[in-house]
Amino acid sequence: MTEWIPDALGAADALRDLARGRVPAPAALEVGWLRVPLARRAEAVPVVPATVRAHLHRTVERALRGYEPAPEVFSYRALTWDYRTAFGARGARMRALAGRGDLPLVLSLDVHRFGRSLGLSTLLDAAWMTEELAALLTRLVAEAGHCLLSGHHWANRVGGAALAPVDAVLGRLVPGRWLRWADDWHVFVRDAGEAERARVAVRDGLAALGLTLSADKSDLRPAATVLAGPARDVAGEPAEVWRAGVDGGDLRALRYALPRLAPDARVSAEVPSVVRRWPALLPRAVRYLDGAARTAHGRAAVTELLDGVERDPFAAARLLALAGRHPELAALIPGPVLASAGGDGSPVALRELATRVAVLDRRPHLAPEPTPRLVPWVAGGGHAGSSPPSVATLL
CATH class of the missing domain: 1.25.40 (Serine Threonine Protein Phosphatase 5, Tetratricopeptide repeat)
Known part of the structure; x- marks a missing residue:
């Protein structure tokens, strides 16, 4: 419940309502804006009060009750998902695949401006969408300009579920040799030709969702490079x-x-x-x-x-x-x-x-x-x- 601005009362009232199963719909989705320093740049992000976050959180979980992500997806898998544990599991899987002698290359694929680019119409067409969530997201787009608010657990859950059709494509093309964190895929391949087939398949799958690949963050490298990058799990005193x-x-x-x-x-x-x-x-x-x-x-x-x-x-x-x-x-x-x-x-x-x-x-x-x-x-x-x-x- 922390989001970009911590809640003044520790989200105590929102958490109490969530525990009771009674989270009232907010009368207004008041959206403010905050410039946030991210890893690569500073960006203006929309922020909402804790009570609005609680309502969005509960509504999304109700909608995704029957959704089960592919086992190769490590981010925001469930309501009880834990960042540190999941990040470690992702690194362990990368290290295992990078250690295979028959997979010398890794294809990294990232969606261009995913949170800002995922359209409302795409989400409304999702198999798990409910009328309650559709109405809430429609209101949110009118206030914030896009569907997914950066930094929110509920938004990452929605975004991850929206990419399931692309996961299914990779599951058929390179079974057991890919993984995803948020909108970032790593595909371990035998050669450049197989990498290109996977890239085209993901590109086409994203196009069906109204999305494109990021040219800056998508590349093909030796598999060993992930051991000093995404697969590096810091630990120690x-x-x-x-x-x-x-x-x-x-x-x-x-x-x-x-x-x-x-x-x-x-x-x-x-x-x-x-x-x-x-x-x-x-x-x-x-x-x-x-x-x-x-x-x-x-x-x-x-x-x-x-x-x-x-x-x-x-x-x-x-x-x-x-x-x-x-x-x-x-x-x-x-x-x-x-x-x-x-x-x-x-x-x-x-x-x-x-x-x-x-x-x-x-x-x-x-x-x-x-x-x-x-x-x-x-x-x-x-x-x-x-x-x-x-x-x-x-x-």
Whole structure:
């Protein structure tokens, strides 16, 4: 339930409704926009409140109740899917195929701008589509401009299911010699001719869905190259992995280490510069700082990360979520950050985080007008033990 902006109340109300099986349809699909640093570029992504996410999540799971992805699909397989376990299983399968002497080449295939390109009409024609989900996606397209919201578990579930016809093509053409993660296929082949036949088959299968292959991210390479790339599964003592990542500029090592590190003065001192170099690491850094919040070096790192953050709503969202969990950090949030996060043009979720921090730090004059779901919390005085925001993330 974390999405791009953590929920101000830890999604407690949404999770409670989900547990009871009563998730009311939102009166409006209010969509805000946030510029997010991704691995290769920064991109404006649509964001919605937690209650809307909960309704989308439940509706999608109801629609996909009878859908079973091919065993070669490792991403977002089910409601109980776990990122780390699935990523490890994908790497193990790649290593096994790359180790076969009869498959010297690997064909990598990726869909061009998949989330933005998958059309509503294609989804509406899917065998698992329901009237309830069709109506919700139609409303979403009208507000956000496309069907699948980046970074959402429910959207990845829908996107993965939509690619099942292409999976079926590869299952017939190269059985047992392919795998998929999200919209990214790896096909292990005997020679260039077999690779071209697989590429054409996938291209034609995607064309039937209104999609195209990415020219930049589709290529044919020696199979052994995956062992240092997608099949590389970082493991080890977090402090050692962190040190190696800092010394070698290894982004994957840093991603692994940050949420697993114990509070450490040297690590805390390094975190701000690491995040400045790789802004997409901020959510993982916040996971680390969640454990270091009660230390002087953790607070110093937060203070440094807050410099200029009023101009960066994505960073403000993560740091406000952290301050909403730790009253000792709430006092560090400058007034201009609360004012910019609580502005009328900010996404609902960001305004709610600003409300939480302002109330916790007894600066109500800087709090935006509370949204309906926060009114009871504000009226109750807002206390630190009341459903603190989650800082978990897949980024």
